[in-house]
Amino acid sequence: MTNLSDAATAAERRATTLLVERLRSVDRITRADLNAAMVAGFGGTDADGLWTQRDSFEILEHALAHHLQFGPYPLRSLADVGAACDLLDRLPTQTVRSEEQIEWQQFSTPVDLAALAVVLAAIEPGDVILEPSAGNGLLIAHCRDHAGLQLNEYAAPRRARLRHAFPDAVITGHDGATINSTLADAPRPSIVLMNPPFSRSVGLGADSHAAVRHLQAALRRLQPGGRLVAVMPDWFGPNARMRDLFETTLRDVSVRTSVRLEKCYLKHGTSIAVRLFVIDKVGGGAVQATIQRGSIRELLGALTVPERSAITTALPPTPKRSSSLSLFRAVKSTRAAPRPYHAPVRNNILPVGYTALDAPAPLLDQVGVYLPYRPSRIVFEAAGEHPTALVESVAMGSIAAPIPDYVPHLPERTVSERLLSASQLETVVYAGHAWSQFLPGRFTPSKEGVGLDEAEGGRVYRKGYFLGDGTGAGKGRQVAACILDNWLQGRRRNIWVSKNETLLEDARRDWTALGGLAADIQPLSNWKIDQPIALEQGVLFVTYPTLRSARGDHSRLKQIIDWAGDDFEGVIGYDEAHEMGGVAGGEGALGPKEGSQQGICGVLLQNNLPGARVLYASATGASDVNNLAYAVRLGLWGPETAFTNREQFITGIRKGGIAAMELVARDLKALGLYTARALSFVGVEYEILRHELTPDQIAIYDSYADAWAIIHRNMERALELTSVVDGLANATLNSGAKASARSRFESTKQRFFGQLLLSMKLPTVIAAIRAHVSDGQSVVLQLVTTAESILNRRLGDLNPEERADLEIDLSPREYILSGSPDKTYSLQSRFMSSGSRAGAGFRDEDIVSTPDN
Structure with a gap:
């Protein structure tokens, strides 16, 4: 039933009333009893087309939601869950599934599992309770008496039944994976009970990570110190395949209870195993050992109800900085004035407010070969200082960046809650400023080698940006912020290239810290080399060794280019970009050597996606001329430059030595294409511990x-x-x-x-x-x-x-x-x-x- 007309609604309610009366007895409800109630309610049989067998099970669940609200058995401790097991035994097995149920993975929570979840939630009178995928209300039915009840259900027919069964609750119809923003105006819950769809997402269709998306959104929505009880798919655990995603999702919370149930869904027509997690939104807790049982009855004796954590609404404090003057510290003029009001609840996507300075900010006092870093042309309306003071070389600090005209769009909390420092926000501004420009001339990729040939019928190539920050400046966070800025402007396909697979966890950490979902970043290794990449939108994580791999007629490079498409305008973030440094070859210990394959493939990826927004990130960008040979989007050679091609550029700069490289870096900064900051070592002391050999x-x-x-x-x-x-x-x-x-x-x-x-x-x-x-x-x-x-x-x-x-x-x-x-x-x-x-x-x-x- 996809449309509940008035007549159909009345028929449903008549059938529901009959089934509620049947549930109040102690007799079993057979398929014959269920069919009889449907015939009486609808005035005809399923053969007449008035209802379907799947409809009858939906009405049975609706009747159960009504029945459970009025306390057919006490539910105060784990011992009381046995009564829910008895009630489940009285119900018929659901043997029919509708296309809608299969499409949206609508498998309601069995009554005994729902009762267990409610007991483990340890609900208190003042709690605000959220169910992000409420279905027919079976998971939340025991909580009707609570005033702060928020029920969200995407499917319209089930949402209509929720309004009938829970007239005092707040009913919404959003995608459960986006509730952190779509429910931003509602009070934040202190309890979340959830049974999300396992393999379907709104807008994505088939999505193997749907449950994780819903879980991450619910955890963000939950108040600090609150409790979440979730029914999750069996694969979501610390196994070899999902360990990274599992640990990333639960990094900042504490798993109080972890249970694996093998046969609890038999009455709902499937033998699928599931996992039940009790999670408190507090840090520092280790993941508990998983308890495995076949049914709820077998499980009860092995469980205890974990004590609740204290609810807190305080925001994390802003990192404190020393008030003493330091020659290495960044200028403090960009600190935002204290706001006399609380940060808004809604996390709107807003332009990042800043003022561009016509005259560069004055230089601070030099110490040695360093200058305290400050944005030379930008004063942000609301941005925090970097957690540790940054410096830059005197040569770089004496050059002012150009006046930017690009305005990023980021979630309001990214700026107001200081998730990005002023120096990191400056990178997003100048990267966007660079990406709004194009290299002079039109080009086509060379048929031989890694060059670009000028051609009237060629395409224009977008300029790139080089982030040369050292360790501690947060290059990964800045790469994620640049991708997020473009993501929110509709460019939902992006590529993150990094050194090895172990850095996937770091990329997901930086992405989720800014509000993204860990499942948005998917490694290329999820797809075989001869398969098309089945990722409608997301950030494709690629390693340099993977980028160069090929087998037969198939290569990872072509696989990525085919996925990106000819009109690709997303971000290609080359983290640890110096891994492509061997693209130009050079002199080795054994004589001349050819260019490295991963460097060549990195350049070919840029050449085949002219509209891509290329971001190079490396702390050793200007240390050697070969570390710029792969940076084809900086306009270092070609039309309107002093060098006809890459070879001339490398030869000329190599003759000039480190001084020439310094001039290149200064010129790039003056064009708004390069920045290089490093951590200040002010206050750091060290002494050598010497060991005398015996x-x-x-x-x-x-x-x-x-x-x-x-x-x-x-x-x-x-x-x-x-x-x-x-x-x-x-x-x-x-x-x-x-x-x-x-x-x-x-x-x-x-x-x-x-x-x-x-x-x-x-x-x-x-x-x-x-x-x-x-x-x-x-x-x-x-x-x-x-x-x-x-x-x-x-x-x-x-x-x-x-x-x-x-x-x-x-x-x-x-x-x-x-x-x-x-x-x-x-x-x-x-x-x-x-x-x-x-x-x-x-x-x-x-x-x-x-x-x-």
Whole structure:
């Protein structure tokens, strides 16, 4: 029933009344009873076309919502949920699904699961309760007496039934994934009960992350300290496939209870397993171990109701800054005056207000080679200082940026709640300013190489922007802000290129911090190389190694270009852009080398999407001319420049050295195409902790040095035996194999002694840590090498019997004892036990070389 006319509404209510009376008895309700109530209510059978079997189950749920509101059983503790299990046993199994139900994934909550959720919510009299996907009201039915009841349901027929069953509740019809903004005028809930659609989204259709979108929106809407109880799909957990998305979604909250139920939906016609989460919007809580049961009855004895957290409405305090004058600190003239009113509840998309200065802001006092950073041409109406003071070089600070005319559009809270600092907002302004300009001339991609050829019938190419900030300035947050600005202007396809897959979590963190959903950012690895990318809108996360990959006639580069489309005008954010630095090739240790494939693919992506808004982000942009060779959108060469092509630019700037690079950076800033800030180190003190080697440690070091000398000699002999070198003629027969062998030997030796020396320093480090901790100070250790790759390799080589009795040695000796069958040589040793004793000696015959012929 897609349209509830007055006659149909009256028929529904007659059938509902009959079923409510039946529910008040203790008898089972059979399919025959259900059909009889429908015939009496509608005045005919389903064969007459007056109703369908699916309609009968909808009316049964509507009757249940009425019945449960008047307390057919007490629901004060977990023990009372057993009565709901008894009621569920009396109901018929739902065996028919409508196309609408399948389309919108409308599977209502079973009455026993709903009762359990309400008990675990620990609802208190003053709570405001929200159900973002209320359906027919089964999950919320026990809460009718609460004054602050907010029910949201997108489907119109179910929304009409909610108005009948809950006349005092606030009923809305928004997409549950957008309630944080669409319900912004309503009081924020302190309790959320939800059973979202699992695989369909409004506007997206099939969406495997629909439930996560709804959950993230509900968590944002929930008051700090509030509780959310959610029924989620079985795949949403800390498993290998969804770990990143799971941890990102629950990063700032505490999971009090995690349950997996296998058969609780049998009465609703499906054997799907689900998960039930009890989440408090407070930080610092670890994810609880998941309790797994087959049914609600089996589960009750294993649960307790977690205590509620305190509700708070206070906003997080603005980071405090020292009031003392610092030569490294940014100017404080951009701090917004205190607002005499509360921030508006609605998070409107508003233009970012700022005043452009005709005369550049005056320079602050120089210290050394740095100037305290300040936006030279912009004063924002409302923007906070950067959490840590920023500086820039004297050469860069003495150049003023141009007067911008671009006005970004961002969520109001992004500015009012200081989610972006003034320096970060300035990047969004100047990036938009650069993207409103185009390179002079028209071009087509070169058929050979990575250049652009001038052609009258070619296309114009949009200018790019280079973000050269150092660590701590928040490059990821600025990339996310630039994408968000364009996202809110309708450009819903964007590309985020980064160094490796582990940075996906960082990208999602920055995106969600500004109001986006973690599921908006999807890695390219979700799709096979020969499949079209099924992402209607979102941010495609690509790594540089993935960008260059190809198989047969298929390549990731073409896959991305096909997804973007010829009219692509979204953002391509090249995070860690120096990863493309080898595009121009150059001189290597072994002579001239060709351009790197990932650099070439990064440039080809730009060449094939002329309308793209290209953002380069790298802290080493101006350190070497090759680190600008990939920046084809900055107008460094080509028409109306001093250099005809990239090769001339590289040759000319390389002759000028670092001074020429500095001039390039200054000119780019003057054009509004480049900025480079760094953290100030004002107030930072350091001292070197020195470890004196003991005589035993010196003896151990000398013994291992002797061992490596023996290995070196035997490796050279192995190269002769494998015809890599000719010992008699002192000639190299296979230079590639020789270079590979020596490179592997030297790198392995270097890692070995690095770990050996680290282990020797640990006694002094541990003593210093204990001293600092005893003084009440904090200690931060940076782990450079964790041996994770070695551990994974060793675990992969173990058979089941060895895994059962696990004993793995990951000491530095691993580098000596392990060989590499795919290399030119394989080295083995027999000094495992003696090598760890101080003063142990070695002989040539103790180390055996085994050439791979």
